[in-house]
Amino acid sequence: MRMPGRITDIDVRKPLTAAEVARIEAAMDEHAVVVLPGQDITDAQQLAFTRNFGPLEEGANSGARDSDLRLPVVFADVSNLDRQGRIAARDNKKRMAALGNRLWHSDASFRAVPARYSILSGRIVTTDGGNTEFADMRAAYDALDAATKAEIEDLVCEHSLIYSRGQLGFTEFLPNERVAMAPVRQRLVRTHPVTGRKSLFLAAHIGTIVGWPRPEAMAFIRDLMEHATQPDFVYVHRWSQHDLVMWDNRTTMHRVRRFDDLNVVRDMRRTTTKSEGPTAEQAAA
Numbered sequence: 085m086r087m088p089g090r091i092t093d094i095d096v097r098k099p100l101t102a103a104e105v106a107r108i109e110a111a112m113d114e115h116a117v118v119v120l121p122g123q124d125i126t127d128a129q130q131l132a133f134t135r136n137f138g139p140l141e142e143g144a145n146s147g148a149r150d151s152d153l154r155l156p157v158v159f160a161d162v163s164n165l166d167r168q169g170r171i172a173a174r175d176n177k178k179r180m181a182a183l184g185n186r187l188w189h190s191d192a193s194f195r196a197v198p199a200r201y202s203i204l205s206g207r208i209v210t211t212d213g214g215n216t217e218f219a220d221m222r223a224a225y226d227a228l229d230a231a232t233k234a235e236i237e238d239l240v241c242e243h244s245l246i247y248s249r250g251q252l253g254f255t256e257f258l259p260n261e262r263v264a265m266a267p268v269r270q271r272l273v274r275t276h277p278v279t280g281r282k283s284l285f286l287a288a289h290i291g292t293i294v295g296w297p298r299p300e301a302m303a304f305i306r307d308l309m310e311h312a313t314q315p316d317f318v319y320v321h322r323w324s325q326h327d328l329v330m331w332d333n334r335t336t337m338h339r340v341r342r343f344d345d346l347n348v349v350r351d352m353r354r355t356t357t358k359s360e361g362p363t364a365e366q367a368a369a
């Protein structure tokens with residue numbers, strides 16, 4: 085079924101009934117991306133809503149100290165604002181790191197237990213740029229030929245923020261940052277625990293395929309990325325204020341598009357839940 089699903093008759097500000105949670109999960113399983121328009125929510129309401137869908141993934145800001153953050157640590161601050169709420173300067177560290185969101189990725193694929201749902205609230209949205217695009221990795225998998233499916237079935241990739249940031253030219257990392265961003269292993273083909281559908285687990289965070297020469301791995305990953313992000317598999321979300329957009333990181337990739345972020349405010353707040361477990365055994369330390 086095509087992305088996205090759309091739910092207009094659930095009020096996210098109130099506690100959800102079990103039936104409402106089940107309805108949202110069913111829509112997520114079917115569409116992988118679900119839009120709930122007109123949800124004018126507070127941070128506390130967003131957190132309460134998110135907790136219906138599993139334990140929180142709190143790692144998004146783990147590199148920063150609490151005092152550096154504009155939002156509580158359980159939020160990924162996807163705004164272009166600094167800690168004081170002003171538009172971040174061109175060389176602001178958070179802004180530089182956020183440029184990685186312009187590359188196709190799956191949230192927290194660089195953690196051994198990657199993300200399940202991401203829930204993004206559009207508090208102040210942009211209409212001239214700043215769209216979020218989603219690629220359906222189930223459709224991308226289904227469209228592969230049989231030989232490729234057989235070849236990739238048991239492949240394992242290494243994911244790290246070092247690799248995705250490296251694509252944008254960030255090469256300087258402190259020794260403790262390198263430890264914190266040590267690569268993790270993820271299967272290239274995932275099977276959804278409810279629907280049983282297979283999908284490609286790709287992200288800009290991939291830096292190699294285990295057992296492959298790195299250049300060959302990266303050339304192949306680039307081919308798969310190109311395949312998976314062709315327009316047939318992509319939904320472009322143009323934001324309206326108070327849209328709440330949810331996506332399943334197990335079955336989609338996403339990226340944000342460029343906008344005039346040195347002059348226009350965009351305040352987006354993401355909460356995230358964890359997947360059911362690791363997708364692959366980790367390398368011995």
Ligand SMILES: [Fe+2]
Nearest residue numbers: 185189190191
């Ligand atoms: Fe993301």
